[in-house]
Amino acid sequence: MSGFFSSLLENIRALPGNLVRGLRPGVDSQNEVAAKRLRRSFIYHIHPLRVTERALSPWVTLGLGVITATCFFVLAVSGILLMLYYIPTTKSAYQSMEDIQYAVTLGPFVRALHRWAAHAMMITVLLHLVRVAAMGAYYKRELNWVIGLCLAGLVMGLAFTGYLLPWDQRSYWAVSVATAMLDNVPLIGPTVKVLALGGQQIAQATLLRFYMLHVALLPAGLLVLLAFHIWRIRKDGGLAYSKDLPESQAATPAWPHLVLREAVLIIAALVALFLVAMFIDAPLGIPVDPHTPSNPEKAPWYFLWAQEMVSYSAVVGAFVFPLVLSGWLVLLPFLDRQANSVGRWFGGRSCKAAVAMASLAAIIGLVVFEWLYLRGGGADQTIASTPWLADLLNPAAGMIGLALLAAVISGMATGSTRAAGLSGIAVMLVAIVGFTLMGICRGPDWVFYWPWEEWPLVN
Amino acid sequence: LSIDLAKDARRLRVLLLLSALLFALLTGWIALRESQSEWQELQEKFRRQTKTSTSQKLGIIQLPTCAGTLDRCTTCHLGMQRKDLSGPEIEQPFSGHPQATLHHLKNKVGCSLCHGGTGRALTSKVAHSMPGTRQKDPLLTQPFIQASCVRCHVPGDQPGMQRLSDGAKLYLLLGCSICHPLTGGGRGGWDYGTDLRSLGRKSLAYLEASLIEPTANFPQSTMPTFKHTFAGQPDLLEDLLIYLVSLGLPDPKNCSKRNLQNETMLSKACASCHSGKAGQASGRFEHRCLYILERKSELKCDGCHQESIPTAGLGRGRCPQINQHRSNCVVCHLERKKEASP
Numbered sequence: 195m196s197g198f199f200s201s202l203l204e205n206i207r208a209l210p211g212n213l214v215r216g217l218r219p220g221v222d223s224q225n226e227v228a229a230k231r232l233r234r235s236f237i238y239h240i241h242p243l244r245v246t247e248r249a250l251s252p253w254v255t256l257g258l259g260v261i262t263a264t265c266f267f268v269l270a271v272s273g274i275l276l277m278l279y280y281i282p283t284t285k286s287a288y289q290s291m292e293d294i295q296y297a298v299t300l301g302p303f304v305r306a307l308h309r310w311a312a313h314a315m316m317i318t319v320l321l322h323l324v325r326v327a328a329m330g331a332y333y334k335r336e337l338n339w340v341i342g343l344c345l346a347g348l349v350m351g352l353a354f355t356g357y358l359l360p361w362d363q364r365s366y367w368a369v370s371v372a373t374a375m376l377d378n379v380p381l382i383g384p385t386v387k388v389l390a391l392g393g394q395q396i397a398q399a400t401l402l403r404f405y406m407l408h409v410a411l412l413p414a415g416l417l418v419l420l421a422f423h424i425w426r427i428r429k430d431g432g433l434a435y436s437k438d439l440p441e442s443q444a445a446t447p448a449w450p451h452l453v454l455r456e457a458v459l460i461i462a463a464l465v466a467l468f469l470v471a472m473f474i475d476a477p478l479g480i481p482v483d484p485h486t487p488s489n490p491e492k493a494p495w496y497f498l499w500a501q502e503m504v505s506y507s508a509v510v511g512a513f514v515f516p517l518v519l520s521g522w523l524v525l526l527p528f529l530d531r532q533a534n535s536v537g538r539w540f541g542g543r544s545c546k547a548a549v550a551m552a553s554l555a556a557i558i559g560l561v562v563f564e565w566l567y568l569r570g571g572g573a574d575q576t577i578a579s580t581p582w583l584a585d586l587l588n589p590a591a592g593m594i595g596l597a598l599l600a601a602v603i604s605g606m607a608t609g610s611t612r613a614a615g616l617s618g619i620a621v622m623l624v625a626i627v628g629f630t631l632m633g634i635c636r637g638p639d640w641v642f643y644w645p646w647e648e649w650p651l652v653n
Numbered sequence: 654l655s656i657d658l659a660k661d662a663r664r665l666r667v668l669l670l671l672s673a674l675l676f677a678l679l680t681g682w683i684a685l686r687e688s689q690s691e692w693q694e695l696q697e698k699f700r701r702q703t704k705t706s707t708s709q710k711l712g713i714i715q716l717p718t719c720a721g722t723l724d725r726c727t728t729c730h731l732g733m734q735r736k737d738l739s740g741p742e743i744e745q746p747f748s749g750h751p752q753a754t755l756h757h758l759k760n761k762v763g764c765s766l767c768h769g770g771t772g773r774a775l776t777s778k779v780a781h782s783m784p785g786t787r788q789k790d791p792l793l794t795q796p797f798i799q800a801s802c803v804r805c806h807v808p809g810d811q812p813g814m815q816r817l818s819d820g821a822k823l824y825l826l827l828g829c830s831i832c833h834p835l836t837g838g839g840r841g842g843w844d845y846g847t848d849l850r851s852l853g854r855k856s857l858a859y860l861e862a863s864l865i866e867p868t869a870n871f872p873q874s875t876m877p878t879f880k881h882t883f884a885g886q887p888d889l890l891e892d893l894l895i896y897l898v899s900l901g902l903p904d905p906k907n908c909s910k911r912n913l914q915n916e917t918m919l920s921k922a923c924a925s926c927h928s929g930k931a932g933q934a935s936g937r938f939e940h941r942c943l944y945i946l947e948r949k950s951e952l953k954c955d956g957c958h959q960e961s962i963p964t965a966g967l968g969r970g971r972c973p974q975i976n977q978h979r980s981n982c983v984v985c986h987l988e989r990k991k992e993a994s995p
Contacts, residue, residue, distance in 0.1 A: 247656065289722065289773065292784070296774040297713060297725065300687055362785060451658065454665040461672040468679050472686075480785035486851070650873060 234449055240424060241448040242432055249433045250451055254329075254537070257459045258322035264463040265315035266420065269352075270413065272308040280359065282405035284398045287361035288481045295478050302475055309476035311467050312353050316496055319349045323523075327619055330612050331434035332527040333536045338426040339527050341419055343520070348416045350496060355408040357494050358401065362479035364488075369404075370396055372493040375504055378512035396484075435537035489638045498633035499626045505640055506567070506588035518594055519622050522615075530611040545613040548604035552617035556624035559596045563589035564632070568642060593625035692775050695729045699747055703732075713775065718763035724772035726764040726780065733758060746777075753813070767801040768792050769854065783854055790856050793898070796891060797857065800899035820896030823889060827882065846876065849900045860897050861890070 205212075215221055220229030231238065248254055279298055281290040294301040323346055326332060332339040358369045373396070376387040392399025427433075432444075446452070493501040503511025535541035540549050567589050577583050585591065597618045605614030637643040638650065696711045711731070716724045732738035732747040739749030750758060757767065765772035769791045774780035783791045793801055799817040806814070824830060832846035862869040864883070867876035883890040 250656070285721070292771070292773040296771070296776070296779060300683070303683060303687070446656075446658070450662050450665055454662075454669050458665070458668050458672050461669075461676050465672070465676055465679060468676075468683065472679075472683060478785055480783070650871070 230449075237449060237453055240428060241452055242428065242444070243448060244444045245432055245446055245448050245452050246435065246444050247446050248435060248537075250446060250455060252455075254433060256321070256325060257456075258318050258325055260456050260459050261463045262315055262318045262322055263420065263424075264460045265311045265318065265467070266416065268311045268464065268467055269308060269315065272304045272311065273409065273413075275304045276308060277409060282359070282401050284361065284401055284482075287359065287401060291360050291362070291478055295475075303471055306474060306476045307467060307471035310470045310474070312356060314467065315349060316353050319346050324619075324623065327523075327526065328540055328616065329434065329538060330530070330532070330536045330541050333434060333436075333531070333533065334527075335426070335430050335434065336527040338423060338430060340524060341423050341426065343523055345416065345419050345423060348412055348419065352408060352412045352416065353496060354494060355404040355412065358396070358404045359408065360478060361401065361482050363482060363486075364477070364479040366396060366482045366484070367488050367491045368494050369400075370487075371491045371501060372497050375493070375497075375500060375508075375512040378504065378508040380509075380513065383512075433537065436534055490636055490640055492633065492636070495630065495634075499629035502629040502633040502636070503590035505636075506590045507585040509585055510588065510590045510594070515590055515594060515622075515625075518597070522597075522618055522622070526615050526619075530615045532610060532612045535612070540616060541610065541612045544608045545604075545610050545616065548608050548610075548613040549616045549620050552600040552604055553620045553624055555600060556593070556596060556621040557628075559621075560589065560593065560624060560628045563592040564628075590625070590629070593621065597621035597625075690775070691777060692728050695746060696731065699731045702747065703738075716758070716763050717761065718766060718772075719761045720763075720766060722763070722765070722772055724763035724765050725775055726770075726772060727758075728775060729777070730764075762805075766804065767798060768794070769801075788854075788856055790858065791854065797895055797898055800895050800902060803899050804902055816892050817895050817899060820892040820894070820899075823893045824896055827879070827893075832876070849897065852901050853903075854898070854901045857894060857898070860894055864890070864893070 218233065220232035223229040223232070231243075276294065279290055279294050279301070281287060291305075294305055296302075323342065326339070326342065354369070354372065358365050373387055373391060376383045376390075379386070388394065390400070390403065391397075392403050492498060500511050500516065503515055505511070532541070535545070540546040577587050600621045601614040601618035604617035605611060607613075632642070635642055635645060637647075643649060692713070699705070700711075711728075713725060714728045716727060718724055727733055729746045732743065733750045734755065735749050736752070737749075738747060739752070743749070754767075758764070763772065764770075769783060770781050771779050771784045781792050782788050796816050799814055802814045803817060833849050859870060863871075863876075864879045866880070867874040867878060
């Protein structure tokens with residue numbers, strides 16, 4: 195009895211010192227440097243002790259990975275806040291969105307933050323992918339490159355599943371269009387569609403499944419893969435660079451030079467997101483009406499390129515092009531094993547010229563294909579009447595052919611596998627951007643209108 | 654090394670401090686902005702005007718409606734149920750509701766079912782526009798509010814729907830129904846003009862322009878102008894506009910008649926279709942409308958009703974909802990005293 199009280203009294207007397215020692219490990223260590231490292235052990239799980247001076251330059255990575263990760267944490271926090279009010283039933287979903295938008299304290303701000311951070315993440319994750327590809331940084335980092343591709347896929351999945359949740363006309367019909375594209379994927383397409391929708395139509399089951407995917411399965415997967423992705427960068431030796439670069443010696447301490455740079459970047463990204471969310475509200479359309487499709491029905495903007503291609507040829511847009519693109523990206527580090535110029539934009543002068551030529555050819559090719567295709571106000575009747583010919587002769591198929599052609603010509607002209615790989619990606623990127631712009635310009639009945647032209651009124 | 658490490662570290666710490674400060678200021682601004690809201694200011698103003706004691710808690714006031722929605726309108730429109738505040742000298746948002754229709758507010762019909770607008774919103778800008786739009790003049794007031802009556806009431810059953818009936822008459826007299834026939838499931842007849850029920854709620858300015866200058870809203874329109882018909886007859890134009898507005902309004906969704914507290918109205922509504930004593934309404938259902946009886950085989954059940962109707966045992970107060978708009982009925986059932994069927 196007395197032993198208990200005496201030891202408790204002793205512990206209380208030693209509390210101030212133990213608090214400091216317990217919460218700041220290594221504070222009474224004799225070796226000040228070792229103590230600091232111990233305290234910063236979390237940081238040194240992510241960064242090595244010393245990094246190259248090149249890693250400090252903002253022009254190497256453009257901070258895209260850090261911004262993407264910042265967006266993810268903003269999305270996680272704002273998403274959890276939204277979950278406090280959101281009800282995933284077809285009866286209440288829109289009403290709970292109205293509550294968040296109109297009555298909940300900070301509701302519109304948190305919702306706008308979630309929406310704009312999601313769009314920002316979509317963009318930065320793709321730019322990050324392009325940056326890593328353009329620098330050849332996938333060299334001998336096949337695993338992390340493939341994980342990165344999976345992360346990009348997860349981000350798209352998260353954006354897509356989140357699109358349905360407001361349960362307004364825009365979200366309902368956008369998801370209806372995007373899932374309808376699955377019908378054109380051979381063998382697995384219809385099964386995947388039923389699995390995703392929980393039936394043949396978008397209904398309560400769909401909303402619940404999308405909600406579960408959006409708040410549980412996909413974020414959990416993203417979190418695990420993201421941790422792995424960041425850890426692999428550390429294990430692969432930080433930023434990719436080839437030994438032929440002069441500033442390749444790792445001599446700068448990561449603390450504070452790299453870590454504080456990242457901290458400033460994170461805060462800058464937060465400030466930017468907060469400012470946008472403060473002044474631009476997230477849109478909330480009119481409630482779902484399954485009997486009245488909007489005209490035009492458009493997929494979310496990041497799937498618009500696929501929808502545009504589907505309007506030329508269903509099988510090319512929904513299956514062949516995505517397959518070629520993802521296959522190309524997955525195989526890139528295995529088919530391009532060139533060690534030189536890793537970490538340089540577009541891998542040296544001749545490669546740069548080849549990629550520039552390929553991009554130029556892609557832009558010209560796209561304009562010519564579209565002009566040939568659209569000059570009669572749509573597909574040529576003789577071609578359109580033969581299904582296999584229609585699948586073969588359209589702008590989408592043309593761009594796939596152009597990508598293969600550009601890759602072969604660049605490879606032969608430069609003798610570089612990197613030039614070949616990047617040229618193909620450049621052509622497909624031009625196609626994606628071009629078809630997205632085309633998709634934006636589509637009006638009622640999928641007719642092309644210039645942005646300054648007014649759409650006719652439709653019933 | 655080409656950079657001065659000590660200088661770089663110092664510069665970074667200053668930069669971090671500045672950016673953190675900026676972020677803190679921004680967060681403070683957001684919090685400050687949130688603390689001032691329109692409805693709280695209006696409630697303060699109402700307290701001062703009516704000398705209500707500050708101990709009486711107001712806050713967000715929300716009315717559940719029979720359609721399963723919430724109306725927060727009375728958070729700002731605080732004088733609605735007060736007799737002493739009705740009169741022309743008291744301006745909105747604090748004036749009282751006309752006594753003749755005030756029972757709607759008490760019987761869980763709420764505000765937005767009749768007046769339109771976004772009932773859940775707490776800012777005037779959003780609350781006074783249709784859900785998800787920034788459409789001007791969405792709130793229906795006299796005389797256009799009559800268009801809303803037909804969402805729940807059979808035309809001619811209730812007083813105060815005269816101008817709507819007049820508008821429906823004009824719709825027939827002027828020949829609107831020749832091109833815009835409003836028959837059966839969706840578009841019928843000549844399939845020529847736009848199905849006016851598919852347009853949704855349009856602003857009065859839009860509807861008026863469509864009558865006076867049809868190409869103003871729709872350049873390809875071949876509709877003749879009705880400018881000369883309505884010249885010097887603004888009342889007639891208004892009557893037709895009331896009917897046109899009613900066409901764009903949907904039937905209230907999820908509206909279960911059980912929620913209506915007015916028992917007599919409920920029994921009347923059931924007994925109007927089911928045979929049997931009023932108040933029990935247990936008999937077999939029979940259509941009484943000659944128009945429907947004549948065309949029963951063409952129309953099919955799901956032509957008008959949202960779901961397929963079982964042959965027996967629907968019961969338990971669940972009334973099959975009518976998909977097609979009740980405004981159809983107005984065309985024939987112009988007045989209460991006239992003969993029951995066309």
